[in-house]
Amino acid sequence: MTATQTPVCIDPSPCSGCGTCIRVCPSDIISLKNQKARAAPDTDTARCLVCGHCKAACPENAIDIPALDPGLHDFSTFDLDPAWLPPGKGVLTSDLARLICSRRSCRNYNPTPVNKEMLQDLIHLAVFAPSGTNSQAWTFTCLTSRSEVLVLGNAIKDFFKRLNRKAENMILRKALALVGAGTLDHYYNNYYESVKTAIEQMETENRDRLFHGAPAVILIGSSPGASCPKEDALLAAGNILLAAHTMGLGTCLIGYVVAATEADRSIQQKLGIPDSETIHAAVALGYPDETFQRISGRKQPTIRFR
Numbered sequence: 001m002t003a004t005q006t007p008v009c010i011d012p013s014p015c016s017g018c019g020t021c022i023r024v025c026p027s028d029i030i031s032l033k034n035q036k037a038r039a040a041p042d043t044d045t046a047r048c049l050v051c052g053h054c055k056a057a058c059p060e061n062a063i064d065i066p067a068l069d070p071g072l073h074d075f076s077t078f079d080l081d082p083a084w085l086p087p088g089k090g091v092l093t094s095d096l097a098r099l100i101c102s103r104r105s106c107r108n109y110n111p112t113p114v115n116k117e118m119l120q121d122l123i124h125l126a127v128f129a130p131s132g133t134n135s136q137a138w139t140f141t142c143l144t145s146r147s148e149v150l151v152l153g154n155a156i157k158d159f160f161k162r163l164n165r166k167a168e169n170m171i172l173r174k175a176l177a178l179v180g181a182g183t184l185d186h187y188y189n190n191y192y193e194s195v196k197t198a199i200e201q202m203e204t205e206n207r208d209r210l211f212h213g214a215p216a217v218i219l220i221g222s223s224p225g226a227s228c229p230k231e232d233a234l235l236a237a238g239n240i241l242l243a244a245h246t247m248g249l250g251t252c253l254i255g256y257v258v259a260a261t262e263a264d265r266s267i268q269q270k271l272g273i274p275d276s277e278t279i280h281a282a283v284a285l286g287y288p289d290e291t292f293q294r295i296s297g298r299k300q301p302t303i304r305f306r
């Protein structure tokens with residue numbers, strides 16, 4: 001390979017000058033010179049998204065993107081057929097639909113731990129999700145034992161205990177609402193009671209109303225610089241939820257973690273997550289202690305065709 005100064009290394013010998021890489025490049029940084037593709041000499045990672053579309057599309061396999069880690073194609077718990085799957089080929093829509101419709105949030109787990117290889121493979125699949133401007137600024141923090149999960153669970157519970165105490169103060173709620181900060185009043189009207197009950201059950205019955213007894217949690221965060229960090233995190237989470245189902249794992253997104261860690265930055269410090277990161281999704285995982293029997297329906301969505 002002939003290295004250029006750009007993140008895109010195009011080997012001129014096999015390049016046939018077909019222009020495929022030019023058509024697929026979202027940043028318009030590749031052009032033809034003497035019937036050979038070349039990346040603009042001033043291209044840096046600010047201009048090149050490092051998305052790898054040119055590498056993926058080149059019929060001559062003449063392009064290398066050194067920043068892309070081929071190790072992420074290696075999975076420990078299953079074999080990946082690395083052959084490109086063209087649209088409409090290879091996977092039946094009905095099989096995918098069955099997977100999508102059969103994934104359900106799991107709220108009862110057995111205590112069997114989830115091994116690290118599985119978590120690692122799920123994360124490797126997560127990062128194949130799209131990300132805004134291909135930032136790929138995901139961070140994944142895995143809690144791999146019940147004791148780790150409980151450290152987070154107790155910190156979240158303490159946060160909501162403090163929030164409930166604040167929300168019980170009607171004068172404070174109304175005063176805040178008067179100055180346009182109605183969040184506490186909204187919380188009181190919509191969540192206070194159920195959170196209070198959950199905290200009581202956690203403390204008196206030892207029931208894990210937050211993580212539902214899950215032996216593992218993946219926290220998906222972002223490091224600084226991502227353009228759409230929340231969306232990126234939820235898309236990555238979507239991959240994890242579906243893939244986990246194929247591996248025999250149950251999952252559940254836990255929104256309370258996101259709300260608490262956003263409001264109280266000290267919680268993530270307890271887990272050794274740097275202050276510069278923000279948590280956008282928490283996925284509880286484990287082997288399900290419940291067996292759904294059938295695909296149930298969904299509410300009717302609003303759909304428009306124009």
Ligand SMILES: Cc1cc2nc3c(=O)[nH]c(=O)nc-3n(C[C@H](O)[C@H](O)[C@H](O)COP(=O)(O)O)c2cc1C
Pocket residue numbers: 103104105106107252253254255256257
């Ligand atoms: C952003 C988000 C946050 C959620 N937070 C929680 C949560 O804190 N606790 C919980 O038990 N379920 C949580 N869920 C799961 C939803 O309740 C669940 O997806 C919904 O009821 C539909 O059920 P299904 O996932 O089985 O299809 C969350 C889901 C989403 C998308």
